[in-house]
Amino acid sequence: MEFITYDAVEAYITSHLNPYPSPLAEMEKTARDRYIPIVQPETARLLALLAQIRQPKTILEIGTAIGYSALVLANAVPHTPIITIERDENMICEAQSWIRRAGKEGQISILQGEAMTLLPELAEQEKQYDFLFLDAAKGHYSRMFPYLLSLLAPKGILICDNVLSRGMVSMPDEAIPRDNRTIARRLREFHDMLQECTELDTAVIPIGDGISLSRKKEAMIDE
Ligand SMILES: C[S@@+](CC[C@H](N)C(=O)[O-])C[C@H]1O[C@@H](n2cnc3c(N)ncnc32)[C@H](O)[C@@H]1O
Numbered sequence: 001m002e003f004i005t006y007d008a009v010e011a012y013i014t015s016h017l018n019p020y021p022s023p024l025a026e027m028e029k030t031a032r033d034r035y036i037p038i039v040q041p042e043t044a045r046l047l048a049l050l051a052q053i054r055q056p057k058t059i060l061e062i063g064t065a066i067g068y069s070a071l072v073l074a075n076a077v078p079h080t081p082i083i084t085i086e087r088d089e090n091m092i093c094e095a096q097s098w099i100r101r102a103g104k105e106g107q108i109s110i111l112q113g114e115a116m117t118l119l120p121e122l123a124e125q126e127k128q129y130d131f132l133f134l135d136a137a138k139g140h141y142s143r144m145f146p147y148l149l150s151l152l153a154p155k156g157i158l159i160c161d162n163v164l165s166r167g168m169v170s171m172p173d174e175a176i177p178r179d180n181r182t183i184a185r186r187l188r189e190f191h192d193m194l195q196e197c198t199e200l201d202t203a204v205i206p207i208g209d210g211i212s213l214s215r216k217k218e219a220m221i222d223e
Pocket of ligand 1: 038039064068069070086087091113136137
């Protein structure tokens with residue numbers, strides 16, 4: 001991704017990835033042809049590996065689109081139930097059809113609605129997940145953060161995509177197209193939240209469009 005990694009290095013990495021089997025390869029083509037934003041191929045591999053290492057009991061994803069990353073995760077950890085939140089009805093229909101085609105309808109459930117409504121509801125029900133993947137509207141990450149933190153189980157991991165936003169977070173405002181300045185500012189606030197949160201340890205990884213990887217510390221035991 002321009003301004004995050006060298007194009008030649010990224011091209012080298014992506015050209016050496018083992019292609020995914022059907023239907024993920026077709027989904028990649030569909031997303032490319034119709035400009036549907038899905039995780040970058042190298043980010044998908046990292047996501048899958050992190051799930052395999054962490055072996056979560058449950059996964060919560062925010063931002064389904066056509067269901068590509070949910071299926072990547074479903075293949076990586078075939079016994080882990082995945083709940084994925086999406087507000088766009090057309091995307092949901094399409095995701096359901098790919099999920100059926102992959103035979104993963106028993107593993108992946110789509111929660112339809114606005115994440116800013118659903119996340120507080122889940123938090124109120126005291127649900128907790130040990131693997132959270134945030135890949136929704138970047139401008140809302142900071143507002144979602146308190147709910148994500150309460151939904152994350154101790155020792156659970158939170159992965160957020162697009163946190164470098166084509167490198168814009170690091171640029172002076174004058175170098176950012178006017179329409180994107182608010183998103184860049186909000187993402188900088190989100191980085192500060194992650195780093196200042198004493199319940200999390202966080203690293204930012206310049207892969208794809210930039211991901212943050214956080215682990216929630218074990219619960220403190222009161223003396
Ligand atoms: C980047 S795409 C997700 C891509 C998907 N994770 C993948 O890699 O295959 C973001 C999706 O999140 C949905 N979305 C964005 N903001 C949302 C919100 N606040 N609540 C629910 N869905 C949201 C959009 O409709 C879009 O389909």
